[in-house]
């Protein structure tokens with residue numbers, strides 16, 4: 001017998017969402033299946049590929065590993081909540097400009113991790129950028145263009 005649903009309230013991209021869901025639902029399932037926010041990608045579902053990264057209180061976290069029920073007191077930001085209306089975040093602009101997108105599957109997490117990095121440190125060094133990029137597996141192996149996009153933002157020092 002399936003456990004009874006529980007009422008869950010989550011603050012996602014500045015909006016409060018309330019749903020009756022399975023008690024053990026992960027944040028990734030909540031986002032994709034309940035809210036239709038499919039920007040966070042399901043790769044391995046095991047905490048290894050990094051494609052499901054979101055920000056939880058400004059920190060990058062793997063949503064496939066997070067029980068949604070633990071996050072009722074947190075502010076969650078997905079790729080859909082980055083940028084402002086039609087204005088892209090500078091890292092999104094830079095990734096377009098540098099062609100840092102192939103199939104695009106890893107791109108949301110590359111942006112989420114970069115946004116967190118540039119919020120912490122507007123001019124990160126190469127090691128910090130490499131660490132942020134390495135948190136996500138790009139199956140297309142196009143890391144050079146992604147690195148160049150990160151470098152462009154670091155050189156500009158813009159975070160919004």
Ligand code: FES
Nearest residue numbers: 043044045050064
């Ligand atoms: S889907 Fe979460 S780390 Fe791969």
Ligand code: FES
Nearest residue numbers: 103104106138139
């Ligand atoms: S662009 Fe295809 S996985 Fe990275």
